[in-house]
Amino acid sequence: MRRISLFIFLIIFFYISSAYAFISVTDLIENAKENDLKEVAIKGEVIGDIFHKGDFVWINVSDGVNAIGIWVPEKSVAELSHPGDYSHKGDFVQITGRFNRACIEHMGETDIHLDNFCVLKKGESVSHPVDNIKLKTTIGVFLLAVILLGVELFLRKRAKENESEG
Amino acid sequence: MSPKADIDDLKIIGFVTSKIISGVGVVLFIPAIVCFFLKEWNPGLDLVLGGSISIIFGFLLMISCRTDKTPTWTQGLAAVGFSWILAMCLAAIPYYLGGVMGSYLDACFDVMSGFTTTGLFLMNDLDHVSYGLNFYRHILTYCGGQGIVVVALSFMAGGGSGMFKLYVGEGREEKLLPNVAQTSRAIWMISLSYLVIGTVFFSIVELFDGLSFWKSIYHGSCLFMGAWSTGGFTPQSQNIVYYHNYWIDAVSTVFSIIGSFNFALHYVIWNGQRKEILKNIEIRSFIATLSLSFIILMWGLIQAKTYPGFFMNFRKAFFIIVSGHTTTGTMSIYTRQFVKEWGPLSMMGVTVAMSIGASACSTGGGFKGLRVGIVCKSLLQEIRRYISPESSVIAQKFHHIRDIVLDNALVKNAMMIILLYMVTYFVGTIFGMYYGYSAIEAFFESVSAGSNTGLSCGITSPAMPNPLKIVYIIEMWIGRLEFVSVLTLFGVLINFCIPKNKKIN
Structure with missing residues (x-):
């Protein structure tokens, strides 16, 4: 029974892993047509500012080369400590959501609509x-x-x- | 100047350059104050060091080249060309010391891009750059939009008889007022008034997005400077995409268009002659070429099925075509989307708009609406001549602030400058293709650099080959100064270097 449970767990684990294979923001933009309207998973640093739009907010997540806007329910970002700027290393997050090459809801923007959000590493102050x-x-x-x-x-x-x- | 350039000519050029360099040095202290206010000590020190070195360099140049002589046309034009290169090297010091650049060449590239209001950049990790240094980028582009000679004339020099030659050397021919120092101050008054208005507009939009008051002012002023100076810089690496706000796009579009207008036009409108905007040849030319390039772009987007629905295509196309035509270069899409999603026809539409560019005597680049208008009028005149009886006399006029009779000299001058721009774009394209980029990408990027626009299809990056960076720096430099100053500088240097006994008279 234990072996069967382990087997099922492994199958589910690998299925989820392959379904949410991490992709860099740069690759996502470079291959936007292929990834359009698909569930994607990215990792990166939250940078800059948080823009409030009613019950939602815009955050920008950078992979170090390119950044992309994430459309997030406001309550989901409560655990964010610092977006990255000169004085801060921003929260390092894992995002899963639907990638839109030309979002119909946001007048053609290239964005990700959040499904799942997890802070992998809290942001911190950087001294100079x-x-x-x-x-x-x-x-x-x-x-x-x-x-x-x-x-x-x-x-x-x-x-x-x-x-x-x- | 004597037919053979001698040491006295170089002294006069050096003396004039020293004044401009000192003026640029003073400008570096403005963002330094912002840095100290925000307790960003290291970038503040870099800026003070850069500014101080510029002033010391200017002083040493002034002492070693001191002269009472008034510069001739040749000396004045050569001094402007030289000043821009020297100013680039000195203003790059804070960037380089700040450790945000891969090399000193990259720092020079970004400064030249700022001064010429191009907007291409090689800065690493822009999202973590200090607020003060980021503000410095925008100050560079704001001052570059007015012209660094205008800066020097306004703050340092008295605006004597030789100063008009420097003013003309910076790609400006129109005096708003009889005295060139007064003209410089009038340009600054117009720009500063719009700075206040534009910052308020952008800041209000940012406040509605939940930013704090000071952050709204900071983003607002930077966005305004980027739009008005047609530089296209924004504080973040994603450019205007960062804000996810169509109101920001709209305000940016409006100030880009206003910034691309001729300062002489601004001045007469400010003085109550509002009908001028309907009659002016540059405005008519701008509307015609904007419409034409917009149609090409829309055709390309619809053909490539880039966006679902007409409205979405319209929104994206209109923003980018205005950004390109006013040579602002703000990006509402990612650089690689031009190549991957927009396709060659759309890119060609944007390239046509960039190559034409803004109005003469404005903050913008390109071969200018006035010249396109003159050439088109000349073409119409020729057609009328062909279809009229042989004995008829055909005279063509155009309206630019006043009615001007179209003569051969004007047409020849306009066509020559357009031809020189085309050659520059072509040479840049060849270099781009040599380094392995496709013809359409190389052409797009070359036109963007040469017309001081700053839209990029992804070629411009720190990984770009160094010779290509140098080619783009030269393109930005000669494009901004409209050839005359740079060609004169090279002429003087070559003339000086050729030994007298080998001189061909």
């Missing part, structure tokens, strides 16, 4: 420590530029005075 050498160099060069600007203005003023005297 200031490089001391860069700081000192910049201050030095900036001061030099200010002094030279002053000299330039002085020279220009003197040239004008000479002109008016002459």
Whole structure:
């Protein structure tokens, strides 16, 4: 009985795995006609902003090269912590849903309508420590530029005075 | 200038260039302030360093080339061509130091693309670039739209008699006001007024999408600068697709069209002559060529069954054709969709629109509606001449701010510039094909670079061969300056380098 259960589990597992074979956003766009209106599964980082449209929101998920819009019920994104930007590494998510090459509901947009959503890794803050050498160099060069600007203005003023005297 | 270029000529060119470079250096401090305000210290330091180096470089150039002489036409035009290249190299410093570029060449590519309002980019991981550095991209394109000489004339130089030559060198021939410094300020007044209006419009749409007030202002100002300057930059890698909002598309379309109009037209409309918009040859030419290229594009989309239903085809086609024709280059589709889904006929429709481009003396590129109008009028004049009695005198006029009699010199000039653009597009296409891209893709990308549009079918990427990046940089540069300044610069350099005893008189 245990062997039969294991066998059935494996069949179901492989069936689901093949049905939701992960595809990169880049490949999805490159082969949009082949994937049109099919259930697809993607993994990627949520980037930028979340755009609210009534009970739904738009999020954008990037595979590092290309990003695509995901049409998501608002309650599904409650567990998102940070979309990625300069100061944050965004939540790394797994999305399954219907891919639309030219979505009829959204006036021809290329998007995915969400079926299932799972946060694989929470987003986190990214620090950008200031490089001391860069700081000192910049201050030095900036001061030099200010002094030279002053000299330039002085020279220009003197040239004008000479002109008016002459 | 003497027939043989000498060291004095180079000194005058260097002196004029020093002033423009210093002006560009000052501009770099604006996004630096944004960086410090947002506590983005590293990109802020990169921008301050880049700006300071530009000012120091400008000063050293000024000291070593100091002269009281007024530049001649040749010197002034050559100085403009040289300034754009030097400005590109210096303004690329913050990009390169920021570590967001694969190489210094890539940084130069993005700066030239910004200054020339092209909009192609090679920046890595744009979605994680700091807000300040991203704002810098848009400031570059906004200033480039007015022209870096206009920037220098407005803030640095006095606008003396030699300055008109620099103004003309930047692909502008029309003075809005008698004094060129006043003209520069008038251009800035128009642009800044629209900046406020456009930012408010875009921000309101973003606020409705649930963005915070400051984020709405940030996205709004960037989107406006991208649309108005016909640069096509947006803060995110997906371009306008990122927003999933047709109101953003609509507002962007409106400001792209307004931005593509001649500054002289803006000025007379602002001064109450509203009927000018109905009579102006550039507007009529724009409507005619926009309609023609739109029909080709729609035909291609319907033939390829790209979108279900007429309305969806119309929406996508209208946005892209306006984006292409105004040389804005904002993308409402993914780059590869041009090749994979739109097909060759649609791509050709967009390419025709890009090659013609915007109005003269505007922020846009291409060989300009005014020249197309002049050539078409000339063609009509010839046809009328053939069908009229031999003794009849056929005179043709066109209206651009005032009535102008069409003469041979005007037609010859227009046709020569159009021919030079065609040659540029062709050379870029050959290079693209050499590197293995199909003819239609290579032609599309070459026209996009040469006309300063920025729509891409996927060729432009950090992985693109370096020689092709250089070809596109040159295309953007000469396309923006409309050949004269660049050809003059090369003429002066060649003239200087040829030894005197070998000179052919």
